[in-house]
Amino acid sequence: MSSSPDAAALEVLQRVFGHAAFRGEQAAIVSHVAAGQDALVLMPTGGGKSMCFQVPALLREGVAIVVSPLIALMQDQVDALLQSGVRAAFLNSTLDGETAQRVERELLAGELDLLYVAPERLLTPRFLSLLDRAPLALFAIDEAHCVSQWGHDFRREYRELTILHERWPHVPRIALTATADPPTQREIAERLQLEDARRFVSSFDRPNIRYTVVQKENAKRQLLDFVQSHRGEAGIVYCLSRRKVEETAEYLAGQGIDAIPYHAGMDAELRAANQRRFLRSDGVVVVATIAFGMGIDKPDVRFVAHTDLPKSIEGYYQETGRGGRDGEPADAWMCYGLGDLVLLRQMIEQSESGDERKRLEHRKLDSLVGYCETMRCRRQVLLANFGEDYAAKGAGQPCGNCDNCLDPPAAWDATVPAQKALSCVYRSGQRFGAAHVIDILRGSESERIRQFGHDQLSTYGVGTDVDARVWKSVLRQLVAQGLLDVDAEGYGGLRLTEASRGVLKGETQVMLRKPTNTKERTRTTRVATGADIDLAPADRPLFESLRALRGRLAREQNVPAYVIFHDATLREIARLRPISHGQLGGIGGVGAGKLERYGDAVLETVLDAD
Template identity: 45%
Template sequence: MRMKACVSQRDELLSTLKRVFGYDSFRPLQEEIITESLDGRDTFALLPTGGGKSLCFQLPALVRDGLTVVVSPLIALMKDQVDALQTAGVAATFLNSTLGEKESRKRLAALFNDEYRLLYVAPERLMVPSFLEKLRQWKVALIAIDEAHCISEWGHDFRPEYRQISDLRTHFPGVPFMALTATATERVRDDIVRQLHMRDPAIFVASFNRPNLAYRVVPKDGAYSQVVEFVRERRKESGIIYCLSRKATEGLAERLVADGIRARPYHAGLTDTERAENQESFLRDETKVMCATIAFGMGINKPNVRFVIHHDLPKNIEGYYQETGRAGRDGLPGDCMLLFSAADVAKLTGFIDDMGDEQQRRIAREQLSQMVHYGESAGCRRSELLMYFGERYPNANCGGCDNCLSPRETFDGTVSAQKFLSTVWRARDAGWKKDMSFGLMHHVEVLTGANTERIRKWGHDKLSTYGIGKEHTRPHWGAIGRELLRLGLLRVAPGEFQTIELTEDGLTFLKERRTLQLTRPMKTAAAKPEKRTGDIACDEALFEVLRTLRREVADGLGVPAYIVFGDNTLRHMARTYPQNEREMSRIPGVGAKKLDDFGAKFMDAIVKFLRENPRQVFADSLEPAAAPPRAMKPNAPNPNSLNDTAHMSWRMFDAGKDIAAIAKERSLSEGTIGGHLAIAIETGLAVDITRIVTAAELDRIRPLLAAHGTASMRPIFDELGGKLDYGRIRIACAILQRGHR
């Protein structure tokens, strides 16, 4: 199936992207994924949460004939995305168990009349024979499997009903598939491709890095007080607190409400109605904090979640990554705090020991060990997360985690290590049964002189190391023991139980009396970054006015506030003060239908605000659309305002490579590379423009820029007769707007 328009595919995509969604350019890999899918090829896309996965199937649905079927595991997520699409003017619907019979029949009739471009459906309904028969009559153009990791038993969120989807290929052999996920190891990715019988798929794996998220791990010490303090610092913001048990979510929510914080619980033990009501309240910003179980998750699409707290230790890094990823989906800053304690480690270890299957126990122990390593590591948190997924973080300091902002202190741990290793060595051959190994916390209790039945039973109160470690607390000794495990001086002994023993390196350390540096326990707080990635400075007073108006508009429509406009869009409005349709259309996230439906109300609010507050704090950031670009004093270069992928393109260009070579090496389009260099120019970085555009070309573009602005490059492209590609046009506009020649 080909696209309907006679203009080029890329022009149509960019035009539709701006008209419907209000954006001028694609996020990394979106354009490449969409292009391959439109060419009829199976595609696999791994994009981080907030990376724009949904657009990869939504935009193609608008530029070609036929129906795009989206398989989604979560009912609430279906409604959420369909509401957002309908508000943007897209004909989309969903079919699930929440609909009454009359409404279901109405939507089915519309599907038979080709009235929808997108259909969201759950996997269990999709594979019902009678539904498959209907689907064959609906001219299916693409089948998109969202949250595709659910099909793999190696994934952290395996759902058996997803396995049924593997039969889809036999029913629709000629229809391209698109599998999308935000979190999957290489093993899971391979399994997804195999389970879906994907044929020579185009595979796209974006960086797992979420630069706008800040990570911190805090020793759990008075957990409720820690949570309340954290939340009160962000009183106007929305957040999620993950707990290990249903009881904990309810107890925490009750205490928060008693302290004046609007909170609700969310877990599998609630009725469907209760869960729906609580989630809807959260989506509408009536509830500010949702206390949810780790096991059940949330499955929400709320882009303005500003913080995620893990009240209890997650079972594995994949789950932790996905849960923290619910913060900052709109690209604005988000904070992630994990409360870490040895008691949580012991609790999860107990759960694992109760598992019936040895293979499951082995996998769960390995996953927990990786999670504990992350929690206790003195290294960069971001680097640790990326390393788990097979990605290397290029910088020594990320500037956005507790360990990079407040590096952990080291100390001479030689004596402490000797005491711990000696205790492990001596306990192995003490008592009435030789060659025994014991758990880490047993050795901690021996060191601190605990009087337990188990210590007396094995005669460990008679060891020379019994009670010689009272200079440290038990949690500190536990941290030392786990660091010795990470350093390879100890290892987990083979067998069913989590016991430890010396390695050859550990024995050598004792015999040769080597020295050793260890890290001190985590501090309770870390310094805050001076500048946050993703932050958009704006007139905060106007932002609050616009946020109040957005809430009123959303309540009138019966939809969550962010479906009207996201925080990102409001902050751009509060930075540039748009007062007419042309200026408003330049704001990211303001498409044609939203401009028609909401533009006047928001412009009126801005005009009223400016009458009452005539000083425009950020007025110098807005270039009038109809005026020629004036000379601008170059700002100091700020490479930190570039995202990672744009900065890489600039570095390669600065090193002497041309746009075509960079595009080929990075497997991106030349237009995308041009866009990266334009952003570099806008942020003040030095770019040798003589290698890109000529003085004559700049002179030709200058009046076109004054006439058309930068809301869309299409008019300039057309008037130039297609002689310059979009990337070079954008670079030229960036040069002219900064006053360069």
């Protein structure tokens, strides 16, 4: 092995993990941390954050302590490391006393390369005492955005991790996250005392993800049409409430989709079993609240769907980032309507948060609504929220991989319809929701209209020339543009804003996005399936045979299939058809440990196919 740190790092990368070269900033980060320096790393999900601390852990003397917030994440990463021949373990509540004691003995004896631990356990006096007696290589703080009190995944214990620097000032620290806007980045550095750490900020862009937003009409049917375009592929469907999770999972299952629910209100054993099934089986769709997902390492999730508006653009980015972690095409699809916005604003106002927190949450929600309603390239708008100028990178060119780029929306002059809608809201008392306002505009003869005498208003029936679907779009966009407000403290009634005055007086033109055909919009989202990517028809039978072998090996060891080999590795094997250990070892993702463990079985499968 060369004495050069960079050469040593590359040797570890190739020998242990089976990768020919580092990606992006990985090499610089590894060299920096391996040399004993602190780092703050911001890198998108799927960008290879784990390699940034796993390789330095193998280059430095001692054990790397990895602070991780989720048990599932620890288990998955340790399983993957063990498959590569790395001495890794975790300490959490799932271990019995005897196993935990064995791990502690290995820690003290210097027999571990990496040890994963939750912040709650790390901060106990007993564990801190153990670390005083252990040889320490580095501290890695994963999901570092959890330190931010304004973030969507705040964990109070993360605030106390400053003890690592205070107690072991000479042990390097690396904090990593995929989700942090500029204010959160500053807060991470301040709270973890990493102000002097070198900051590595990769692009937040996930070019393999196609972003699509559709107007909510028949949400269940729209979701089914979308999921059926990914039949047989793994996906995540996010819903806002537990009840909707259950109903949606049952509906999809009834339509022949292999769908299972996941939410915090389920029986703990069933919830854990469903998560294991999603992680360890092919083609399962999990329907979940946002309780599911952080730290999920499954690389071949081909789609993430939102049936309701998320709470913030940061949450949306992190949730959609769980698709396509393997770098291959994935879909991020959202179905959103005015009712979602009304509900979320009510939830903010009815929460016990202080006024400052409520104002922040309203601003975050407004940013997400702006993203939903934009007619610009969605990727440009999304990345701008993380302080990144996508247009500057691409010489002003749009991304070409979002619905607005693939099927550019048309704008229309909606000044007159907007005036009718605003006038109707005012004349009906500024206390009714969108559905009732639309009934007035369209001249409905319902009992409720007559009960309130709204059939006598001057705006009654003035919008019969516009169908209800278009009126929904008009009202939703008027709220998004701040021309209407929602009474979040009451029952979600619409009311005028100061900006409404200019529209009603004819001083302000209103340009809105023209509603699109949602069936056409769903079709634009279809991307290549995992099996279609760089794989000739003649190679597909071998690819499926290799997947079957991987599935059998995974079941025998009770680990997720992807910790043995990623699909990309199996496709490369199917394409190149190696006939020797030397040829197989040259394929990406086949390190020395996996070559020794699985080489014979893989080569036998290749030979049988020929």
